[in-house]
Amino acid sequence: METSPLAIFSTALLLTLYFLFRRRRAPKLPPGPPPLPVIGNLHQLGNLPHRGLRGLAKSYGPIMFLRLGNKPTVVVSSPEAAELVLRTHDNIFSSRPSVDALRHLSYGNKGMAFAESGAYWRGVRRLCMQQLLSPAKVESFAPMRKEELGKVVGRVRAAVSASEAAVDVSTEVGQLMGDMACRMVLGCSTRDKFNLKPAIHEALNLAGAFNLADYVPFLGALDLQGITRRAKAASRALDEVLEDIIREHEEDTTGKYKGDFIGTLLSMVGRSLNSSQDEPVHILGRTNIKAIALDMIAASYESSSSAIEWALAELIRSPRAMKRLQQELEAVVGLGRTVDESDLPKLNYLDMVVKESFRLYPPGPLLIPRKSTEDVEIGGYNIPKGTRVIVNAWALGRDTNAWGEDVEEFFPERFANGSVDVKGQDFQLIPFGSGRRGCPGMNMGLVNVRLALAQLVHCFDWELPEGRSPDELDMSEDFGLSMPRAKHLILRPSYRLLV
Numbered sequence: 001m002e003t004s005p006l007a008i009f010s011t012a013l014l015l016t017l018y019f020l021f022r023r024r025r026a027p028k029l030p031p032g033p034p035p036l037p038v039i040g041n042l043h044q045l046g047n048l049p050h051r052g053l054r055g056l057a058k059s060y061g062p063i064m065f066l067r068l069g070n071k072p073t074v075v076v077s078s079p080e081a082a083e084l085v086l087r088t089h090d091n092i093f094s095s096r097p098s099v100d101a102l103r104h105l106s107y108g109n110k111g112m113a114f115a116e117s118g119a120y121w122r123g124v125r126r127l128c129m130q131q132l133l134s135p136a137k138v139e140s141f142a143p144m145r146k147e148e149l150g151k152v153v154g155r156v157r158a159a160v161s162a163s164e165a166a167v168d169v170s171t172e173v174g175q176l177m178g179d180m181a182c183r184m185v186l187g188c189s190t191r192d193k194f195n196l197k198p199a200i201h202e203a204l205n206l207a208g209a210f211n212l213a214d215y216v217p218f219l220g221a222l223d224l225q226g227i228t229r230r231a232k233a234a235s236r237a238l239d240e241v242l243e244d245i246i247r248e249h250e251e252d253t254t255g256k257y258k259g260d261f262i263g264t265l266l267s268m269v270g271r272s273l274n275s276s277q278d279e280p281v282h283i284l285g286r287t288n289i290k291a292i293a294l295d296m297i298a299a300s301y302e303s304s305s306s307a308i309e310w311a312l313a314e315l316i317r318s319p320r321a322m323k324r325l326q327q328e329l330e331a332v333v334g335l336g337r338t339v340d341e342s343d344l345p346k347l348n349y350l351d352m353v354v355k356e357s358f359r360l361y362p363p364g365p366l367l368i369p370r371k372s373t374e375d376v377e378i379g380g381y382n383i384p385k386g387t388r389v390i391v392n393a394w395a396l397g398r399d400t401n402a403w404g405e406d407v408e409e410f411f412p413e414r415f416a417n418g419s420v421d422v423k424g425q426d427f428q429l430i431p432f433g434s435g436r437r438g439c440p441g442m443n444m445g446l447v448n449v450r451l452a453l454a455q456l457v458h459c460f461d462w463e464l465p466e467g468r469s470p471d472e473l474d475m476s477e478d479f480g481l482s483m484p485r486a487k488h489l490i491l492r493p494s495y496r497l498l499v
């Protein structure tokens with residue numbers, strides 16, 4: 001049979017249409033709001049980006065594409081989508097985008113938290129896990145935690161005896177966590193000679209800010225938000241203190257710093273950070289030590305203090321939960337002594353209270369941004385190499401599909417069956433992130449938060465000053481890497497132990 005030109009033409013047309021159609025059905029970018037010229041979608045983030053992004057995700061879905069300035073960005077807002085990024089494709093999403101302010105604040109990105117994935121980051125993470133964050137090291141700081149917590153209890157008791165109207169709990173908890181972080185990392189407390197906290201607080205705000213210099217590079221030089229100027233000032237203040245501390249370690253002849261974190265790192269100066277000879281070589285030097293120390297203090301102190309403040313604030317607003325927690329403490333510890341770290345595994349309701357507070361107030365509401373290192377498809381969408389990826393952990397904790405309709409309510413009993421944990425396996429609750437870049441300080445963070453909260457609730461009854469009722473407590477949050485409370489928590493304590 002002869003083939004007619006018409007049949008050949010029709011077949012060619014059909015094949016062309018088929019391939020065109022196939023191309024159109026190939027993975028595409030996730031949906032998202034239309035961007036404006038130059039700034040893209042930056043104007044839609046609002047003052048509290050975790051809330052702004054959740055609002056947008058309600059219209060555009062749990063995998064959403066934004067242009068922040070000229071930076072392609074994907075925002076993930078459901079547990080299923082978070083699992084695709086943090087577990088299924090963890091290796092592709094385990095780098096970090098560069099953050100301009102960090103050039104100044106982290107000695108050109110020589111710390112751990114914002115380092116790109118690769119040999120340097122792996123070496124620093126391994127070093128910190130061995131020398132500071134291993135279970136044995138965390139355990140070894142127990143006497144120091146007891147001593148510092150004892151000082152806070154003493155100060156609050158003194159305020160009770162002096163009939164002071166109220167205590168600034170935020171300042172007390174901030175002081176406690178700052179002192180604990182500095183003693184673990186630097187070998188001395190903040191009050192010995194210096195005060196790192198204002199500069200660290202500033203550094204965390206700057207690192208978490210959506211800085212135009214990161215998104216619209218040609219505006220970077222103008223520093224319209226003043227972020228570069230502030231970062232340089234904070235970095236000078238931090239560097240002076242760190243130099244002092246390192247010098248003191250170097251000149252010490254009494255042996256008091258021997259074996260502490262800085263002392264150990266100083267003894268390793270000049271050594272390679274690599275574990276394999278096939279990697280580019282990174283040698284540990286003085287600048288690396290300063291950047292690493294700063295990262296450890298910054299990552300630990302505000303995250304823990306913010307978690308304690310939010311949990312205590314919610315307990316004030318829920319007298320029922322506060323009573324149940326105090327009853328548990330009375331049963332396990334008794335009113336004849338303070339809480340000991342060895343009591344913690346027996347305090348089940350405390351565990352539920354801490355989880356519920358992390359659900360509503362994750363100290364890293366957007367974790368720390370990730371960056372894709374290859375083209376990859378997630379949820380049927382194409383995510384090109386080099387895309388920033390934001391995981392909205394705050395939105396995951398308020399996902400009604402995962403938690404039910406009462407998501408806004410503080411209800412620790414929702415954890416009674418014990419199946420959901422904070423350790424990075426249950427993607428509706430990831431206050432410490434998950435995967436390769438998940439928080440390496442989780443064990444330390446959890447013991448800090450549980451112990452301090454238990455002690456404050458066991459030793460004191462707390463109420464709002466001037467007879468105000470619990471629902472008058474201002475619960476607004478500030479944005480920053482650690483989502484601090486916008487207003488300090490001011491409470492009236494009364495001592496409740498028999499000793």
Ligand code: HEM
Pocket residue numbers: 112113114115125295296297299300301303304307362363364367368369430431432433434435436437438439440441442444445446449
């Ligand atoms: C309640 C306490 C804490 C919370 C809620 C918290 C939360 C987080 C979160 C959400 C991340 C980002 C994870 C990701 O991208 O998947 C992170 C990373 C990190 N955290 Fe924590 N953290 C806490 C305590 C600590 C402590 C005590 C330390 C160390 C002393 C620490 C050191 C770090 C470091 C170095 C990173 C960066 C890890 C990397 O990029 O490889 N954190 N943390």
